[in-house]
Amino acid sequence: xxxxxxxxxxxxxxxxxxxxxxxxxxxxxxxxxxxxxxxxxxxxxxxxxxxxxxxxxxxxxxxxxxxxxxxxxxxxxxxxxxxxxxxxxxxxxxxxxxxxxxxxxxxxxxxxxxxxxxxxxxxxxxxxxxxxxxxxxxxxxxxxxxxxxxxxxxxxxxxxxxxxxxxxxxxxxxxxxxxxxxxxxxxxxxxxxxxxxxxxxxxxxxxxxxxxxxxxxxxxxxxxxxxxxxxxxxxxxxxxxxxxxxxxxxxxxxxxxxxxxxxxxxxxxxxxxxxxxxxxxxxxxxxxxxxxxxxxxxxxxxxxxxxxxxxxxxxxxxxxxxxxxxxxxxxxxxxxxxxxxxxxxxxxxxxxxxxxxxxxxxxxxxxxxxxxxxxxxxxxxxxxxxxxxxxxxxxxxxxxxxxxxxxxxxxxxxxxxxxxxxxxxxxxxxxxxxxxxxxxxxxxxxxxxxxxxxxxxxxxxxxxxxxxxxxxxxxxxxxxxxxxxxxxxxxxxxxxxxxxxxxxxxxxxx
Amino acid sequence: xxxxxxxxxxxxxxxxxxxxxxxxxxxxxxxxxxxxxxxxxxxxxxxxxxxxxxxxxxxxxxxxxxxxxxxxxxxxxxxxxxxxxxxxxxxxxxxxxxxxxxxxxxxxxxxxxxxxxxxxxxxxxxxxxxxxxxxxxxxxxxxxxxxxxxxxxxxxxxxxxxxxxxxxxxxxxxxxxxxxxxxxxxxxxxxxxxxxxxxxxxxxxxxxxxxxxxxxxxxxxxxxxxxxxxxxxxxxxxxxxxxxxxxxxxxxxxxxxxxxxxxxxxxxxxxxxxxxxxxxxxxxxxxxxxxxxxxxxxxxxxxxxxxxxxxx
Numbered sequence: 001x002x003x004x005x006x007x008x009x010x011x012x013x014x015x016x017x018x019x020x021x022x023x024x025x026x027x028x029x030x031x032x033x034x035x036x037x038x039x040x041x042x043x044x045x046x047x048x049x050x051x052x053x054x055x056x057x058x059x060x061x062x063x064x065x066x067x068x069x070x071x072x073x074x075x076x077x078x079x080x081x082x083x084x085x086x087x088x089x090x091x092x093x094x095x096x097x098x099x100x101x102x103x104x105x106x107x108x109x110x111x112x113x114x115x116x117x118x119x120x121x122x123x124x125x126x127x128x129x130x131x132x133x134x135x136x137x138x139x140x141x142x143x144x145x146x147x148x149x150x151x152x153x154x155x156x157x158x159x160x161x162x163x164x165x166x167x168x169x170x171x172x173x174x175x176x177x178x179x180x181x182x183x184x185x186x187x188x189x190x191x192x193x194x195x196x197x198x199x200x201x202x203x204x205x206x207x208x209x210x211x212x213x214x215x216x217x218x219x220x221x222x223x224x225x226x227x228x229x230x231x232x233x234x235x236x237x238x239x240x241x242x243x244x245x246x247x248x249x250x251x252x253x254x255x256x257x258x259x260x261x262x263x264x265x266x267x268x269x270x271x272x273x274x275x276x277x278x279x280x281x282x283x284x285x286x287x288x289x290x291x292x293x294x295x296x297x298x299x300x301x302x303x304x305x306x307x308x309x310x311x312x313x314x315x316x317x318x319x320x321x322x323x324x325x326x327x328x329x330x331x332x333x334x335x336x337x338x339x340x341x342x343x344x345x346x347x348x349x350x351x352x353x354x355x356x357x358x359x360x361x362x363x364x365x366x367x368x369x370x371x372x373x374x375x376x377x378x379x380x381x382x383x384x385x386x387x388x389x390x391x392x393x394x395x396x397x398x399x400x401x402x403x404x405x406x407x408x409x410x411x412x413x414x415x416x417x418x419x420x421x422x423x424x425x426x427x428x429x430x431x432x433x434x435x436x437x438x439x440x441x442x443x444x445x446x447x448x449x450x451x452x453x454x455x456x457x458x459x460x461x462x463x464x465x466x467x468x469x470x471x472x473x474x475x476x477x478x479x480x481x482x483x484x485x486x487x488x489x490x491x492x493x494x495x496x497x498x499x500x501x502x503x504x505x506x507x508x509x510x
Numbered sequence: 511x512x513x514x515x516x517x518x519x520x521x522x523x524x525x526x527x528x529x530x531x532x533x534x535x536x537x538x539x540x541x542x543x544x545x546x547x548x549x550x551x552x553x554x555x556x557x558x559x560x561x562x563x564x565x566x567x568x569x570x571x572x573x574x575x576x577x578x579x580x581x582x583x584x585x586x587x588x589x590x591x592x593x594x595x596x597x598x599x600x601x602x603x604x605x606x607x608x609x610x611x612x613x614x615x616x617x618x619x620x621x622x623x624x625x626x627x628x629x630x631x632x633x634x635x636x637x638x639x640x641x642x643x644x645x646x647x648x649x650x651x652x653x654x655x656x657x658x659x660x661x662x663x664x665x666x667x668x669x670x671x672x673x674x675x676x677x678x679x680x681x682x683x684x685x686x687x688x689x690x691x692x693x694x695x696x697x698x699x700x701x702x703x704x705x706x707x708x709x710x711x712x713x714x715x716x717x718x719x720x721x722x723x724x725x726x727x728x729x730x731x732x733x734x735x736x737x738x739x740x741x742x743x744x745x746x747x748x749x750x751x752x753x754x755x756x757x758x759x760x761x762x763x764x765x766x767x768x769x770x771x772x773x774x775x776x777x778x779x780x781x782x783x784x785x786x787x788x789x790x791x792x793x794x795x796x797x798x799x800x801x802x803x804x805x806x807x808x809x810x811x812x813x814x815x816x817x818x819x820x821x822x
Binding site for chain 2: 042044049050051053060131134135137139140176177203204205206207227229231232234235238239241242243244245391393394397398400428429
């Protein structure tokens with residue numbers, strides 16, 4: 001998601017170091033208490049050039065997601081703990097087995113004046129599922145939706161039927177690329193949604209301009225005009241510091257350090273919102289041996305990795321995805337470094353003084369750095385980790401099939417979705433090759449449990465197994481950093497991909 | 511003359527053909543294709559392979575090239591694999607900013623370099639000569655991106671006089687956007703060009719005809735403008751042709767730093783997303799422009815100093 005960001009990473013570093021000396025230019029930092037109306041907000045995101053799209057069902061970049069969030073809405077969104085919250089769907093209920101779901105729609109109007117109806121919902125879901133357009137992203141996550149048996153109950157109630165029970169279905173409707181469009185929507189270049197801003201213009205790789213939609217159901221936005229712009233990391237930094245933008249998304253820890261010394265820019269940090277991990281393939285030597293996996297987990301000096309690679313902007317990981325999210329087993333002890341025990345395990349596995357290749361790439365911030373530092377930590381137990389760089393643009397795909405150990409980063413998503421995407425036998429992104437029939441069955445059983453407490457307990461068990469036996473070595477949970485001008489108020493410190501992230505309808509200019 | 515022009519034109523077409531093949535093959539050698547570049551962990555491998563078939567990327571390399579070439583011959587640069595829009599639109603929307611940037615730079619560079627070169631040449635090894643030499647050499651030794659970062663830090667972030675980026679700005683509305691990018695591009699080109707003019711001036715000043723003219727009492731001003739400058743300009747003009755390369759390299763960096771949506775940005779994006787038709791189209795336009803310039807220069811030379819041999 002951040003290739004555009006890395007390409008000129010060196011420039012960003014150079015920029016940040018040059019900025020180190022420049023602090024304290026003007027402006028009063030503190031908040032004005034009363035929200036004000038009016039004004040223009042310019043938000044800059046990592047650009048994707050010609051890759052950027054207006055079609056809300058084809059999105060994959062943060063900048064696209066931000067644009068679509070301004071103009072369109074979903075039935076369901078995710079709260080700060082990644083738990084589903086209703087948006088266009090006011091409430092929902094299922095048949096007791098989580099197979100047939102009824103969603104009651106909110107009284108919302110599209111920008112063209114039409115009322116939101118259940119026909120719009122069915123049309124949108126059918127548009128997403130169209131097999132002729134493979135790039136509609138939610139196709140695989142919504143594959144269990146049986147559209148032929150789904151129907152409208154009345155104008156504002158829609159019944160959706162699944163091919164298999166799934167208590168997590170509302171969260172799937174909050175995934176990326178699930179926006180509700182108008183029935184018969186054909187031309188994505190003329191966006192008509194129910195969102196807080198009306199589309200004005202768009203140029204891929206450059207900008208989108210939108211104006212406040214006065215009939216928005218959830219209180220009209222406070223700002224008058226919204227510009228969502230694209231730029232690389234260092235240009236974002238310069239723009240927000242130089243007053244050409246009021247909001248800069250996804251900033252580096254280095255920038256945060258220099259910027260927070262000044263008073264023109266404020267950093268909004270969503271603590272421990274994403275995950276950095278090393279991933280070991282559990283079906284390939286030497287990591288097919290559970291002792292070796294455990295030894296590597298015990299060898300990791302997590303705090304040092306966080307301090308060095310994340311410049312201290314994050315927390316240590318505990319070999320599991322989703323700390324702080326719904327279903328995360330909070331009672332697990334933090335895994336600590338234990339070189340002695342690791343050495344014993346490695347000796348038993350006959351791995352001392354052997355060389356292992358670590359496949360890395362400059363695909364995401366901190367990948368190469370963490371691999372290099374980890375190699376030093378592993379060397380303390382007498383194992384040589386040879387860091388081999390690969391192609392940055394194809395790294396995620398290459399790592400699915402190549403290598404035995406590599407880097408992995410994940411943004412915020414609900415834990416069950418993470419498991420579905422990466423940890424089941426048929427998961428499309430199963431980078432650790434964790435394929436256990438028992439685990440698959442246990443997960444499927446958990447998803448059928450309609451009682452949240454029981455489901456949570458079952459998920460907890462499965463995650464305990466993963467933490468001890470799986471191939472994910474989650475070492476750090478980076479903060480998600482956004483830079484805003486001193487005048488911008490109302491920006492929430494929440495993980496990306498959640499409802500209140502990039503909520504420009506709730507922001508105001510002091 | 512007519513035969514010469516004809517031969518040059520044929521050669522230009524052959525050059526373009528070879529270039530197209532080269533660019534096509536080199537882009538194909540890069541890891542991954544446009545369908546893979548959509549693989550941002552949102553499309554499943556199954557979706558990616560269906561996308562690949564839809565884009566025709568599962569066809570053999572040769573047949574893809576033949577398809578593309580056939581379209582180009584008919585005047586159609588094809589469609590982008592990433593956006594689905596016509597390549598011509600991408601060329602049109604990106605060429606303006608780069609053209610303005612380049613022309614604005616040249617408009618400053620040429621008079622500045624000529625003036626500095628003459629000042630230095632007429633004061634050979636004097637204090638002013640050495641001072642200007644030191645400054646221009648130092649500037650040309652600093653990489654473009656360092657100059658850019660420093661200028662932005664001082665004039666945009668510290669003093670707040672000039673915009674730091676082109677983000678959300680339009681050149682028509684605020685020409686001031688050009689100031690910092692042009693300043694960055696000046697560094698090396700002014701140095702290279704003024705050194706040549708200086709050398710030319712010194713050579714000319716030592717030439718017998720100038721010494722003779724001076725002996726005859728031709729006023730200094732007239733001597734410099736009428737006799738020295740035309741001769742001193744020759745190496746400068748040759749250098750100017752070569753400046754194109756330097757400038758293009760600089761434009762790439764400058765577009766990146768100031769977030770300028772120009773030709774270089776479009777080309778880099780095209781390569782990164784393996785958008786072969788876009789890369790091919792942009793390269794072709796660039797190559798045609800370069801060939802036309804060279805052709806014009808060659809024809810001019812041929813007119814001035816008629817040669818029988820082609821491309822010596």
